[in-house]
Amino acid sequence: MLLKRRLSFAELPESLKDVTLETFTINAYENPKSKDTARKACEGIKYYLKNFNSLKTAGMGLYIHSNTKGSGKTRMAASVANHIMQNTTLQARFATSTRIITEIQSIWDDKTGTQSVSKLLNDLSRISVLIIDDFGTEIHKAWVEEKFYQIINERYINNLPTIFTSNCRLEQLKYDDRITNRIEEKTFQIAFPEESVNLPTIFTSNCRLEQLKYDDRITNRIEEKTFQIAFPEESVRKAIKRKNHEELIENITK
Incomplete structure (x- = not known):
C-alpha cells in the first residue's frame, strides 16, 4: 500500500507505472547499430542502479539523450524511477520540462502569488529523485532558464539525483554554462538509439x-x-x- 501511494505521488503517466528495465527489449529496434547502442545504454543503467546507494550520496543522476523522438528514453527513465521506488525508501517525482513551466505560468495567471511558485520550485528541488522528461524542448526564455537553474542548482548543492531525458546532447542545449556544467558534473550521459521504436499501428481502409x-x-x-x-x-x-x-x-x- 505504501509503495502504491509513492508510485501515485511520483505522477508517472499511467502507461509507464509498471515498466521495468527487465521488460525493456532491445529487439524493439530494427537497426543493428541501434540494438548495440540500446545494449550499451542498458548496461550503463544497470551499473547505475546496482551502485545507486553509493552514487546517490554524491547526487549522481542520468542524462539520457537521443536526437530522435520516440526512441525509448522516457520509458527507460520511468523504469529507473520504478526500480528506485521499489528497492529503496526514496520518493521520486516525474514531470516533463514543459509541464513544469506550464504549472509556473498557471500559478502566475491565477495570481496565487510568488509564494506558490516558490513552493512548487521548492518541492521539485527537494524531492529525493527528480525525473525531468524532454528537457530542452520547452520554449527558451530568460525566466525559464532562471527557474530551471534554481531547481538544478538547489539539487546540485544538496546532492540530490536528477534524471533527465532529452532530444539534445548536452552541448546542444541552449542553456548557459551555469546549467550545463552542473548537469555534466552530476550525471552519467547515456546515449540512446537514433531510431524511433516501432509501436503498434492500426489501419482502417476501404481497400484490401x-x-x-x-x-x-x-x-x-x-x-x-x-x-x-x-x-x-x-x-x-x-x-x-x-x-x-x-x-x-x-x-x-x-
Missing part, C-alpha cells in the same frame, strides 16, 4: 492490402507488421434499414 496504390516498400511492411481483418461488404446503415424493413413487412403480414 493488394489494392493499395502504394509501392511494395509500404505494403510489404504493413503486411509483415499487421493482422489483416476483413469486415462485411455491407454498410451498417443499409443493414439496419434492411432489417427494419423486413420487421415492418413481417408485422404487416401477420
Whole structure:
C-alpha cells in the first residue's frame, strides 16, 4: 500500500507505472547499430542502479539523450524511477520540462502569488529523485532558464539525483554554462538509439492490402507488421434499414 501511494505521488503517466528495465527489449529496434547502442545504454543503467546507494550520496543522476523522438528514453527513465521506488525508501517525482513551466505560468495567471511558485520550485528541488522528461524542448526564455537553474542548482548543492531525458546532447542545449556544467558534473550521459521504436499501428481502409496504390516498400511492411481483418461488404446503415424493413413487412403480414 505504501509503495502504491509513492508510485501515485511520483505522477508517472499511467502507461509507464509498471515498466521495468527487465521488460525493456532491445529487439524493439530494427537497426543493428541501434540494438548495440540500446545494449550499451542498458548496461550503463544497470551499473547505475546496482551502485545507486553509493552514487546517490554524491547526487549522481542520468542524462539520457537521443536526437530522435520516440526512441525509448522516457520509458527507460520511468523504469529507473520504478526500480528506485521499489528497492529503496526514496520518493521520486516525474514531470516533463514543459509541464513544469506550464504549472509556473498557471500559478502566475491565477495570481496565487510568488509564494506558490516558490513552493512548487521548492518541492521539485527537494524531492529525493527528480525525473525531468524532454528537457530542452520547452520554449527558451530568460525566466525559464532562471527557474530551471534554481531547481538544478538547489539539487546540485544538496546532492540530490536528477534524471533527465532529452532530444539534445548536452552541448546542444541552449542553456548557459551555469546549467550545463552542473548537469555534466552530476550525471552519467547515456546515449540512446537514433531510431524511433516501432509501436503498434492500426489501419482502417476501404481497400484490401493488394489494392493499395502504394509501392511494395509500404505494403510489404504493413503486411509483415499487421493482422489483416476483413469486415462485411455491407454498410451498417443499409443493414439496419434492411432489417427494419423486413420487421415492418413481417408485422404487416401477420
